[in-house]
Amino acid sequence: MDANIRTGLMAAGMAAGMLGLGYAAVPLYDMFCRVTGFGGTTQVASEADADLAAAFAKSSGTRTISIRFDGNVARDVPWRFKPEYPTDTVQIGERDMAFYTARNDSDIPITGTASFNVEPEYTGKYFNKVQCFCFTEQTLQPGQEVRMPVLFYVDPAILEDENAKDVEQITLSYTFHRTEDAEAEAAS
Incomplete structure (x- = not known):
């Protein structure tokens, strides 16, 4: 050749x-x-994983941790989006549920998806979501307001991590963005 x-x-x-x-x-x-969990990316857990963590928490009497909730929207999303309560104290390993509310203040339907992270970033691998509105797109009609739940727990393994065992508060933050399909429809 x-x-x-x-x-x-x-x-x-x-x-x-x-x-x-x-x-x-x-x-x-x-x-x-x-x-x-790099960059504060949370984990997705099954009900069975949550049951194991809860059993461990009950048998070992783990400590509590504060969770701070944050809600934001991108500039092109005319929604009001916020947590129902800004903080909650949870038992490490126990499931807990938080609610966010979203309201579409525009006169057209808007479809969005939520990006999320936790701070401090290194706690992302211990923050587990069992169910979350962020797993699917959300479409809100004009003027519609909805409650959106997130079911989560903090893995007891956080207590064994030298970098994370003394963390007293984790911030769970969401930002809603328009979906690409919604952007294409708005442009046409």
Whole structure:
């Protein structure tokens, strides 16, 4: 095979490989954040996981921790969005439920999705959501107001982490953004 053809094929192969890595970067980064809690990414837990944590908490008498709730909307989302209560004190390992309220102040239906994180960031791997409005898109009709629950617990493993065992408060923050489909509809 001619050296120029071989070099061209190698360059084309490398370009295709780099393009593939470019497409894979976002889902791989998302998976990394969800597994490690990097950047304050919370965990998703099953009912069985929550039951195990609760059983541990009951048997060992874990301490309490304060949870602060925060709600925001992107500039292009004409909603009022806030937690019903700004803070709650929960037993580590025990399930707890918090509610947020959202109201569409516009005269058109708006579909949004909530991004979320916790602070301090390193506690993300211990903050587990069993059910959350943030798992699905939310559509609010003009003037509609809804209550949206989040069922969560703090993993007792936080007590064994040298960096996190003395944390007294975790902030759970949500920001609602318009979905891409809603943005496309608004533009047409």
